[in-house]
Amino acid sequence: MSRVAEFLLRRKGGKGWHWTDIVTWIWLLGGLFVMFGPAVWLVGSSFKSPAALAEFPPSILPYVTQKVTVEGYDKPLDLYEATLPDGRKATLAEVRRIGIVSQMVDPQKPGEIIKVNIGQRTPVRQMSFAMQNYSEPFTHFDFVRYLWNSVFVTVTATLITLVVNSMAAFALSKYEFRGRTFAMLLILATLMVPLSVIMVPLYSIVSALGLFNNLWGVILPTVATPTGVFILRQYMLTIPDELIDAARMDKASEWQIYWRIILPLTAPALAVLAIFSVVWRWNDFLWPLIVLSRKELYTLQVGLSIYSGELNVQWHFILAMTVVTMIPVVLVFIFLQRFITTGIAGTGLK
Amino acid sequence: MKADSPKRTGSGIGETVLLPVRLAMGLIDAPLRWLQRVAGIGGMAAFFLMPNMLIFGIFVLLPFFINFAYSMTGGTALFLPDRSFVGGDQYARLFDCSNYLDANSCTEDTFWTAVGNTGWFVILQVTLMIIVSLITALILNRNLMARSFWRAVFFFPVLLSPVVVGLIWKWILQRQGLLNFGLYGFGFEPFTWLNDRNWAFAATVGVSIWAHMGFYTLILLAGLQAIPKDLYEAAEMDGTRPTRAFLRITLPLLAPNLLVVVVLVLIKAVQIFDEVYVLTGGGPGTSTLYITQYIYETGFATQLRNPGLAAAASILMGVVLVVLTLLQLSLSRSSEKKGARK
Numbered sequence: 001m002s003r004v005a006e007f008l009l010r011r012k013g014g015k016g017w018h019w020t021d022i023v024t025w026i027w028l029l030g031g032l033f034v035m036f037g038p039a040v041w042l043v044g045s046s047f048k049s050p051a052a053l054a055e056f057p058p059s060i061l062p063y064v065t066q067k068v069t070v071e072g073y074d075k076p077l078d079l080y081e082a083t084l085p086d087g088r089k090a091t092l093a094e095v096r097r098i099g100i101v102s103q104m105v106d107p108q109k110p111g112e113i114i115k116v117n118i119g120q121r122t123p124v125r126q127m128s129f130a131m132q133n134y135s136e137p138f139t140h141f142d143f144v145r146y147l148w149n150s151v152f153v154t155v156t157a158t159l160i161t162l163v164v165n166s167m168a169a170f171a172l173s174k175y176e177f178r179g180r181t182f183a184m185l186l187i188l189a190t191l192m193v194p195l196s197v198i199m200v201p202l203y204s205i206v207s208a209l210g211l212f213n214n215l216w217g218v219i220l221p222t223v224a225t226p227t228g229v230f231i232l233r234q235y236m237l238t239i240p241d242e243l244i245d246a247a248r249m250d251k252a253s254e255w256q257i258y259w260r261i262i263l264p265l266t267a268p269a270l271a272v273l274a275i276f277s278v279v280w281r282w283n284d285f286l287w288p289l290i291v292l293s294r295k296e297l298y299t300l301q302v303g304l305s306i307y308s309g310e311l312n313v314q315w316h317f318i319l320a321m322t323v324v325t326m327i328p329v330v331l332v333f334i335f336l337q338r339f340i341t342t343g344i345a346g347t348g349l350k
Numbered sequence: 351m352k353a354d355s356p357k358r359t360g361s362g363i364g365e366t367v368l369l370p371v372r373l374a375m376g377l378i379d380a381p382l383r384w385l386q387r388v389a390g391i392g393g394m395a396a397f398f399l400m401p402n403m404l405i406f407g408i409f410v411l412l413p414f415f416i417n418f419a420y421s422m423t424g425g426t427a428l429f430l431p432d433r434s435f436v437g438g439d440q441y442a443r444l445f446d447c448s449n450y451l452d453a454n455s456c457t458e459d460t461f462w463t464a465v466g467n468t469g470w471f472v473i474l475q476v477t478l479m480i481i482v483s484l485i486t487a488l489i490l491n492r493n494l495m496a497r498s499f500w501r502a503v504f505f506f507p508v509l510l511s512p513v514v515v516g517l518i519w520k521w522i523l524q525r526q527g528l529l530n531f532g533l534y535g536f537g538f539e540p541f542t543w544l545n546d547r548n549w550a551f552a553a554t555v556g557v558s559i560w561a562h563m564g565f566y567t568l569i570l571l572a573g574l575q576a577i578p579k580d581l582y583e584a585a586e587m588d589g590t591r592p593t594r595a596f597l598r599i600t601l602p603l604l605a606p607n608l609l610v611v612v613v614l615v616l617i618k619a620v621q622i623f624d625e626v627y628v629l630t631g632g633g634p635g636t637s638t639l640y641i642t643q644y645i646y647e648t649g650f651a652t653q654l655r656n657p658g659l660a661a662a663a664s665i666l667m668g669v670v671l672v673v674l675t676l677l678q679l680s681l682s683r684s685s686e687k688k689g690a691r692k
């Protein structure tokens with residue numbers, strides 16, 4: 001036994017355990033719990049029935065009380081494991097509850113009512129995943145609509161972001177012209193003007209352009225991102241100018257140079273920007289909240305926040321919709337996390 | 351090489367998907383050749399820059415300048431020409447207080463409540479955020495098994511949308527939530543955390559740290575990994591104690607990154623809105639009402655909306671942010687210089 005412990009606890013280089021090692025592992029395991037725990041709890045809860053969600057203390061796994069149809073009663077009755085007054089145990093169905101006394105019947109002999117103290121009975125429960133939490137929002141709410149709006153905004157905005165910013169980055173990295181530095185500074189200065197500062201006048205401009213209550217009103221203000229120009233320009237600066245000169249000799253037009261030479265060579269930076277853009281646009285909240293006031297135009301984020309702010313929150317639906325909203329981001333996290341972390345570490349931009 | 355690989359691997363499906371794009375690009379080429387002949391290379395540069403500058407000008411620069419005009423007009427009309435000029439009245443209204451130490455004595459008491467809340471939020475959140483992400487970065491910088499896994503663990507919430515973050519924690523902090531469940535095990539009665547002024551405020555601080563710490567940890571970790579290992583080896587040879595090595599090597603060499611992170615956290619903290627709006631909605635009462643929510647509600651949400659007042663408040667916030675950003679730029683520039691000297 002002590003050999004096993006020794007094997008498990010031995011360390012690289014044969015050094016013993018230092019107190020900092022213990023702190024490290026407490027921090028890491030605590031971090032694992034605190035960072036993943038809440039999201040896992042949410043996913044687990046999303047499979048519970050409304051009744052199971054309302055109970056306290058909550059169960060870890062989704063359980064529901066088993067029901068049974070008894071002759072002579074319209075609705076299915078809850079099943080309980082009850083201790084009868086004479087000490088026998090029996091599985092009974094509850095007809096009604098009066099104070100602390102529960103009136104129960106035996107499903108086999110529905111004629112006779114048995115009175116049991118509520119302390120003497122425990123519900124018969126079975127595990128059951130409430131898949132209707134996921135299926136019903138698709139029919140009851142405009143969930144499909146929200147999903148579609150979110151996908152449309154994300155994909156369109158990302159495509160435009162890539163085209164518009166790569167063109168600007170191309171001009172700013174491969175052409176000499178007057179005002180180039182000024183243009184670059186102007187774009188970088190935008191980093192100082194976040195949405196929260198200009199939202200009032202931006203709203204009036206978007207309205208004046210007829211883009212209020214229009215998905216394009218969500219898309220267009222976001223596509224000229226300074227981060228995008230910055231990332232792409234830094235990358236294009238590393239492409240040798242000789243390539244462009246050679247192409248010009250071969251009578252390539254400037255547009256062909258951009259499209260056939262620069263863009264394919266910038267693919268890695270474009271990929272990073274695309275990943276960022278997808279996450280940003282999928283997660284956008286404040287601006288869509290301002291621009292979209294008609295229900296059928298809501299994105300997932302807006303729809304979720306509106307429904308969760310209602311007086312009677314239907315948590316079983318909200319939780320399931322939250323999980324669906326998380327899916328694309330979790331996929332990005334699992335498969336593309338490496339690109340994002342190196343992107344952030346390299347530029348310091350989010 | 352890298353850029354070529356998608357072509358080679360996706361020759362079957364990729365080609366067919368790209369075919370219409372190629373055709374379109376080819377069709378665009380003819381008029382653009384004509385443009386190039388007329389306007390020359392310089393004209394083409396302008397052409398490439400145009401779409402970005404147009405969007406940028408309409409949706410960022412224009413609102414930025416209009417904002418000043420907006421803040422000097424009154425009424426509820428949306429478009430600037432319909433609004434009446436009131437000069438500095440909106441600013442005067444924001445600053446109209448009988449006692450400058452008491453938010454309730456001001457005409458716009460909610461504004462000052464929001465400013466006060468934001469101030470406390472920024473102080474607490476920035477301090478805790480720096481401490482937590484610095485500790486995490488230091489731990490991740492150790493000789494760890496599966497470091498990239500642990501780094502991913504702390505980074506995970508960064509990608510979640512603020513709405514999802516808000517809902518996750520609203521679900522945990524509610525009466526039948528996980529937190530009460532855990533405390534119930536220790537014999538505590540269930541408590542509605544978000545209905546209590548102080549706990550709701552603490553929740554907004556904690557949740558925003560939870561959601562964003564991974565991002566700053568990543569930047570600090572990059573800074574830590576740039577510190578040459580031989581410095582520590584030399585220190586160890588000299589018998590330097592780890593605490594001293596931390597104070598004399600790690601902190602001074604990390605200082606530029608740390609300063610940049612402090613300013614970044616500050617800028618983000620001043621603008622806090624999304625996750626708080628979903629988590630508490632600014633409540634209970636006004637205890638978690640922050641400045642962005644004040645601007646949003648004054649400008650858009652309330653019945654008696656006042657865009658002029660919201661614009662004035664947003665300009666005041668903008669001034670704070672510009673100061674902070676300039677601070678960040680000068681700090682990162684000085685750290686770049688240091689890096690170059692090294």
